[in-house]
Amino acid sequence: MEKNNISHFKSVHNAKLFGIMPGGNEVWEYKLSGRGGMEVCFINYGAAITSLKVPTADGKKTDVVLGFDTLENYIKSYALQGAPYIGAVVGRYAGRIKGGRFRLNDNDFQLSKNHGNNTLHGGVTGFGQVLWEAELQGSSILFSYTSPDGDEGFPGELTVKVIYTVTDDNELLIEYKATTTKDTVLNLTQHSYFNLEGHSQTIEEQELFINSSKLLETNAENIPTGFILNVANCPFDFSRPKKCPYKIDTSFVLQETVLPQASLFSSATGLLMSVFTNQPSVHIYVGGSCSGKLKGKDGADYHELSGICFETQNFPDAPNHAHFPNAELKKGEEYYKYTRFKFEQIKKQDL
Template sequence: MSNSIIELFGLEADNEVINSCELTNGNGMQLKVITYGATVTSLKIPLKSGELLDVVLGFDTLDAYIKSFDLESAPYFGCTVGRYAGRISDGTFNLNGNSFHLNKNDNDHHALHGGSVGFSKKIWKIKSKNEGLNPSVTLSYCSPDMEENYPGELSVELTYSLSEEDELIIEYKANTSKDTVVNLTHHSYFNLDGHVSNVLEQELIINAGKKLETTDEMIPTGRFLNTANSCFDFSRAEKCPSKIDATFVLDPDSKLAASLFNKRNNLKMEVYTDQPAVHIYVGGNCFNAIKGKENADYHTTSGICFETQNFPDAPNHDNFPNSILRKEDTFNHKTIYKFESF
């Protein structure tokens, strides 16, 4: 039986209420999302063994999520990233003959995760929920004109839903009052073995023959590197690397971006998207400063991110996919994380 439940998750510093919404599909798959950062806190998958396994990293309390942004390298567990996922060189881009200077939060650049205070730290509103065959919740956030120095008031709706095929479906829709740039993504760290292990024995496939070349500061040069016969070649199943932080150019003829398989419990996840790239990152370290869910100690190989998105720094490269949202248009992005237990 499908259902949805809304509960209090905590109070923010100025006593603003942060709610949690739980969705359950007919198979027993469970999703929990909080309104702080439109963040996925839990995703439980029913296994053939009867176990219900939580496959994303996160925290048990709102206080831990807030404090995690003060860590040496904030993990951004499960959050929504915007307005622009990925770095923007020198924090600057030109649009309609005007130059926009974004807040810089990584050396001289507007770094990944949307700047100094991105969507991951905003309080979203629950707009609607559905308890039908495919339970869903829609959250909304209105980003004011010139927030982080982006032009236009950007109205965003984000819908999380669970299908009867054990898919987590994430759909973004955005409109702007002025021409702007936008690139939204999801930042869950997945581990198909739960919380106590690492991802190093899990098998990764990435449906890409190229990756973006970047500088030492992770800024795209505008060039593409072939991945064949390199350490970035995941055209066939390979064990997850202990360190990776790279943007892969997806096959435009296929919606399948990547897959992850855990042979210990025969659980598989496939990632489908309509976006041109997936950024792959292995990490999750909380530096022994904050405990994860169920008192877990997260480390540098605790989870792997599949951030489906446009290219970083696309506003500054004519040969990259268009990242401009015109005021008369609507931004759409759909990504599916599909699970199968054998």
């Protein structure tokens, strides 16, 4: 594999060498900070968020995302059954595609299968396992990657840009842009696990709010059946804040004009994280099968309740359901999606 020449970042104050890939490519870590006190670190392996530190009322900063201390642990995590995709950008298609198949422009496409008989989060080698080009731009960092035509079975050479921006109001804005040389399908998301009490704690007492009255019904393989269910009075009704579930792997239907679309609150730290997006759903994920197998940052032992994902995205398996939001990206068009995570100190009675 050809060595990726990004050595010009060695002289940048907010960048440092994070590790070396088995093929010799360098992986770098970059830091952005805002006047509000928030600090966010990223690596160009998977365009992943490695830490997100937010000021708390005690004058300290809490790292509210899961991550690893070494590149080796990021790479090893993808070899686990039920890989966690910690902190990574997910693509080409976030979520599951039934049978790894879809039809586009009267052509059938077979994708690589990496989750039983299905394709999950882009296939065997998704965007979380590749090296991205990185460019610091003031309060933003731009990650770029070109996915070749036929990558994991997807049509078209796809050029992707992910822009992270840290604002002075303690917000993290994530913007996704993409173009393609052939009509294709695309669904990008960010797969950070959040814990407002610190990545070594548990989320079980934190309160989840989802501004949604509907979710996607799924089958035993967690593939959407095509039916959309009302959440009223069911265990997954989070239209009023309540404690995080022990396990959940569910897509909720969103409306762009109903804000915020979701939030997480910790009474222990007083931190409120609000989620804003132009995506049609948020996939909430808690649990997994990696408990006891993951050694996180600072020696933390990660488990099922270490964090919660807010995967803002299109519906899983949308290419196979005509009534789901359109997942097609046509040649000559530009894909644009965004998600904004806002952090603020608040009292519970003010919610």
